[in-house]
Amino acid sequence: MKRRAAVIGLGHQALEDHLPGLLASNRAELVAVCDRDPDTLRAQLDTHHVPGFTRAADLLDDVAPDFVIVAVPHHAGRAVIEECAVRGVHAPRSSGPPSGTAGRPSSTPRGRAGGGGIGDGGWERGPGGPRLAAVGGVPGCPRRARRGGGE
Template sequence: MKRRAAIIGLGHQAAEDHVPGLLGSSRAELVAVCDNNPDILHDRADTLGVPGFARASDLLAETAPDFVIVAVPHHAGRAVIEVCAAANVHVLKEKPFATSVKEARELAGICHDGRMELMVTLQRRFNPIYTSVAGMLDQIGTAFLVGGHYSFHTPNPGAGWRGGLKQAGGGCIIDMGYHLIDLLLWYFGLPSRVIAEFSTTALPEGGYDAEDTAVVQLGYASGLYGSLVLSRWMAPKTEFLRVVGTAGSVVLTKGSVQRLALDGTVVEELTRPYAPSVATAQIDYFCRVLDGERPNVSGPEQHLAHAAFIASCYESKTAGRYIDPKEML
């Protein structure tokens, strides 16, 4: 019997990932949708053939889903989680988990007290390309340098709610950068020092205050150090993570991962030219978590580290010095 699922927030992410993901799931079915834009709500509800609601509380009361996928603007996430916790409804939430360390701690407590399972959406964790990296890192000796890059061009970085700090909690670091930060924490854990430079100057007189471009420098007690480059302005769309060690290197892109010898020769490579829906895999995994068959690898406790890393980036610019993310916790 399939789990009953609903979607709260019908923007781009829901349309591109969560709706197709649910329609392709073998373990969950879409039973309702919710959005505060009446035009979008009625259009999607009619197209999908499910009831639509303007208020999350009404959706939960009338359709009693097993879990909801929450894809709302960053500032609105907490209120939806609180409503779901009060109704004992589980949540699969679009990143970020929270907009600050304080909010992350409070949300973790709300989930615990509500006996509710929450998993943050990080689809790269369900792609074999990314899960194979740890094994390759073991083959390159002592890793000492890491470099990440994630950029694309959006004509107006200030458009919509993502352009404002009050609603978004930050710009490219907390939003698109969350994916690259997650890879870093997944493979290496939380750094011991972080410092960031960022700006809102890509579009002069754009009228936005959430950073469009950032460079984050970081280091570990182990001796590993490096940087992340993030931009919502820089073309072409590029995503990679490179790790250099004493016996070789690993280069990860969205479609492949390579292990290179010291001279740059490819020693091994994994590609995935035919990929099933990662969104569906993520939903099916969450259903297995709810059924007690899998651990929640992306829950509130894990994402306290993400919140600390991101807070360190913003705090470091204000302080003008390196910040230890662990001190944020």
């Protein structure tokens, strides 16, 4: 069973790493995207043919994804994670995939707030480049990204 995934924040990191990783996954399907810039959002809607939102709360209420990848600037991340937690939606905060280094886990601490798992996302480097290796608390997904020779 594929998990329903959304991406909140459509900057460089999301376009170059998160979206390609989700689209290549056999465990997750992209069901929605969100960005506060309507032009950026429109470009991705034309490409991915999924619902788009300019407010994270609207995406979460209308689509109810199993998890979201939060790829927003640091100053905005906490508010988005809190919106997810209130609704029980898993939300690994992206610290970005490895750039020429071994995988590293998300910088957001693990925990529970309002019934939603927070943090514990991670990346794994493989032959095809970086890919999402962990989604905090989502059944069927590894809990940690592999590091170097594996953890």
